[in-house]
């Protein structure tokens with residue numbers, strides 16, 4: 001299929017290929033102008049946290065907490081409007097802001113799980129208090145009697161502590177106990193590291209494993225998955241690999257280009273080949289190979 005791209009008067013640019021849409025623009029404008037109400041099956045929102053991160057030169061800092069929260073309430077409301085009646089909404093926020101999100105959302109949706117994404121770090125987080133090693137995620141639904149939850153697709157090993165498989169001898173034929181379970185609400189998933197193959201140049205890229213669990217649990221093949229703050233387009237990338245459709249919104253042009261590449265929507269953008277930036281060690285390896293090749297080509301002198 002061919003890629004379709006179009007510019008809107010506001011400057012927003014939309015590219016689409018094979019059911020995957022990349023929108024370069026502001027979240028409020030894109031949600032209002034491009035996404036029909038009641039059309040989306042699953043939304044994963046990972047907004048700027050108002051903690052001063054540097055998103056490619058755009059500072060993640062609002063004048064006041066009130067300003068930040070009122071902006072958040074605006075896009076949260078829009079996301080709710082875009083969801084189908086049986087849709088699901090996963091929202092992340094900084095630990096200190098999550099209580100506000102929770103109180104706001106519980107009046108409009110049913111919050112089914114308060115998930116803790118926990119990870120470890122070799123670095124020192126804090127020396128005078130307990131450093132933060134988790135991020136909260138809310139899992140909300142519009143209708144608690146009608147929503148998608150594919151429990152069988154996300155089963156994990158139930159850790160019993162036993163070295164051997166436990167056998168249930170009460171059955172007429174002794175049977176191995178079921179060793180799989182639906183994960184609880186504490187998710188131990190490593191953060192994306194520089195040396196991991198999925199790494200992209202972005203300060204808060206979310207791991208594929210985190211999105212895989214969410215997309216598998218709360219959507220079906222062919223569904224529409226929306227990410228209003230796409231960053232490196234992890235959500236759309238996972239949606240594509242699992243046969244869902246996707247809509248990703250991102251305000252930064254460089255990050256948007258990551259999306260075009262990761263989703264294989266474009267190979268070139270404004271004449272530039274879209275390539276993953278090589279890591280330092282990859283560049284060093286390439287240089288070493290070149291260096292060795294140079295010596296191999298030279299005639300050998302001496303004995």
Ligand SMILES: C[S@@+](CC[C@H](N)C(=O)[O-])C[C@H]1O[C@@H](n2cnc3c(N)ncnc32)[C@H](O)[C@@H]1O
Pocket residue numbers: 025026027028046047048049055058202204205206207228229230231232233234235249250251252255
């Ligand atoms: C926390 S990051 C998302 C990371 C993403 N989940 C990933 O896996 O890479 C938030 C993103 O929102 C983008 N952003 C900030 N303000 C925005 C706005 N008004 N509209 C759309 N995107 C925005 C930032 O450029 C940043 O890439």
